[in-house]
Amino acid sequence: MHGGAERDVMAVMPVACMPQTNRQTAAACRRAAGCLAMLALLGACEGRQAVLNPAGQDAAVIARLFLGMLTGAVILWLLVAGLFLYVTVFRVSHMPRRWAESLIVGGGVLFPTFVLAGLLSYSLPLMSSQRTGGDGLVVHVRGEQWWWRVTYETPQGNRAVSANEVRLPAGRRTEFRLTADKVIHSFWIPALGGKTDMIPGRETVMTLEPAETGLFRGQCAEFCGASHALMAFEVETMAPDLFDEWLRHAASDAVPPATEAARRGAGIFAAEGCGACHTVRGTPALGRVGPDLTHVGSRHSIGAALLPVTAADLALWVGRTGHLKPDVEMPQYDHLLPDALLDLGRYLEGLK
Amino acid sequence: MTDPARSHDATSPRPDEDRQAFAEASESLWRITFGPALWALHFAGSYGVAAIWCAKVAAKGQDIAPLRLGFAVVTLAVLAAIGWLGWRSWRQWDYLGDRDYENAGANHEDRHQFLGHAAFLLSIVSFVGVVYTGLPVVFVQACR
Numbered sequence: 141m142h143g144g145a146e147r148d149v150m151a152v153m154p155v156a157c158m159p160q161t162n163r164q165t166a167a168a169c170r171r172a173a174g175c176l177a178m179l180a181l182l183g184a185c186e187g188r189q190a191v192l193n194p195a196g197q198d199a200a201v202i203a204r205l206f207l208g209m210l211t212g213a214v215i216l217w218l219l220v221a222g223l224f225l226y227v228t229v230f231r232v233s234h235m236p237r238r239w240a241e242s243l244i245v246g247g248g249v250l251f252p253t254f255v256l257a258g259l260l261s262y263s264l265p266l267m268s269s270q271r272t273g274g275d276g277l278v279v280h281v282r283g284e285q286w287w288w289r290v291t292y293e294t295p296q297g298n299r300a301v302s303a304n305e306v307r308l309p310a311g312r313r314t315e316f317r318l319t320a321d322k323v324i325h326s327f328w329i330p331a332l333g334g335k336t337d338m339i340p341g342r343e344t345v346m347t348l349e350p351a352e353t354g355l356f357r358g359q360c361a362e363f364c365g366a367s368h369a370l371m372a373f374e375v376e377t378m379a380p381d382l383f384d385e386w387l388r389h390a391a392s393d394a395v396p397p398a399t400e401a402a403r404r405g406a407g408i409f410a411a412e413g414c415g416a417c418h419t420v421r422g423t424p425a426l427g428r429v430g431p432d433l434t435h436v437g438s439r440h441s442i443g444a445a446l447l448p449v450t451a452a453d454l455a456l457w458v459g460r461t462g463h464l465k466p467d468v469e470m471p472q473y474d475h476l477l478p479d480a481l482l483d484l485g486r487y488l489e490g491l492k
Numbered sequence: 493m494t495d496p497a498r499s500h501d502a503t504s505p506r507p508d509e510d511r512q513a514f515a516e517a518s519e520s521l522w523r524i525t526f527g528p529a530l531w532a533l534h535f536a537g538s539y540g541v542a543a544i545w546c547a548k549v550a551a552k553g554q555d556i557a558p559l560r561l562g563f564a565v566v567t568l569a570v571l572a573a574i575g576w577l578g579w580r581s582w583r584q585w586d587y588l589g590d591r592d593y594e595n596a597g598a599n600h601e602d603r604h605q606f607l608g609h610a611a612f613l614l615s616i617v618s619f620v621g622v623v624y625t626g627l628p629v630v631f632v633q634a635c636r
């Protein structure tokens with residue numbers, strides 16, 4: 141899966157649903173949307189945002205726990221349903237009072253008490269493994285409405301600011317320090333581990349140890365407002381040496397625009413005051429309201445995993461921001477002409 | 493029947509005996525709340541003390557051995573107390589004495605045994621609740 145099933149659904153739905161002239165088409169449309177949603181769900185079982193497809197130590201523990209619990213639940217259900225069938229269908233007869241009482245006390249009180257105690261004793265120790273310390277790298281993530289402010293901090297104290305994307309060295313345990321701006325969010329990369337709430341005014345800590353390299357997807361898992369569903373992020377796990385190289389690049393200043401169109405775009409960026417909200421390190425743009433754009437062109441997505449990073453999509457984002465993302469805290473620049481938007485897009489795309 | 497206090501009306505209440513039975517019933521009515529109350533105190537206390545200890549005493553990630561030890565001792569004490577309450581109410585129910593689990597009559601004996609029965613069941617629930625509250629302390633080794 142390359143683009144992410146959700147994105148495909150979003151791309152298809154408006155087209156399929158446009159000619160709603162009568163009830164049948166509306167119903168057909170709902171059915172189609174339902175099918176697409178089902179497909180997306182099914183796809184999720186093997187995709188890059190799947191709990192049951194673990195790619196990290198912590199997620200593997202959780203998947204094993206879930207499968208164990210599921211197996212146990214199925215066995216118990218079969219036992220109870222079987223017993224029920226047995227006494228109501230196959231052997232309907234009077235049961236002595238003592239038997240009935242032992243069944244209730246044994247099967248209804250003692251058995252669940254011991255099973256639950258056993259499960260608790262098995263699952264509680266798993267929590268401490270998810271809370272072991274990291275190997276040195278600390279990633280600070282702040283939940284904003286509706287995007288992620290990401291700061292990498294190395295043991296040497298070097299910092300690199302990014303957004304809407306998390307890169308991690310595979311085979312190393314990274315510590316996350318999570319907080320939030322105004323409302324509670326929840327940081328979750330299902331393929332790598334459990335979720336942790338991000339709470340305004342507090343710092344919650346978790347660690348993750350990816351086992352393999354790859355591209356995964358994270359998602360805000362605590363309803364946080366109009367665009368909660370559009371608050372996702374890309375996760376790339378990399379070989380440690382590639383990661384270190386990438387981190388050095390992420391800490392560097394922006395590259396100057398290379399083409400004529402990009403230079404025009406940089407001019408528009410300055411003239412429209414984008415720098416009041418966005419930082420492009422190495423330029424006068426130092427705003428801190430929105431995501432750092434210094435290396436936006438080398439990210440996997442924009443708008444918190446909403447669109448790919450092409451000049452056209454960047455132009456679309458700047459020109460139709462509010463249409464793409466309800467209640468977004470960035471003004472929509474629909475007064476800019478298509479050419480100007482595209483120049484802006486070229487400039488941003490070039491910020492590798 | 494020559495007892496002058498009784499002779500004038502056999503069905504009228506007998507004040508002394510009645511008062512005593514009432515006092516006893518109201519005492520065991522209180523007693524059925526002790527199990528759940530201990531459970532509630534243990535639960536709220538565990539959370540409160542753990543939160544304060546972790547925020548004020550133990551630096552993050554540090555060993556919390558004294559806290560865990562204290563918890564273990566208190567938990568065992570609470571379990572013992574609930575066990576004792578359960579044993580008392582089991583006696584009061586007197587199930588093995590008369591094999592009677594229906595105590596629905598409007599008389600002192602049924603009331604007495606019913607309250608014992610109820611207290612017995614409640615102590616079982618409270619006991620299990622305290623065990624489950626105590627388990628995390630055994631298994632969680634740090635403040636986070």
Ligand SMILES: [Cu+2]
Pocket residue numbers: 325326360361362363364365368369371
């Ligand atoms: Cu959210």
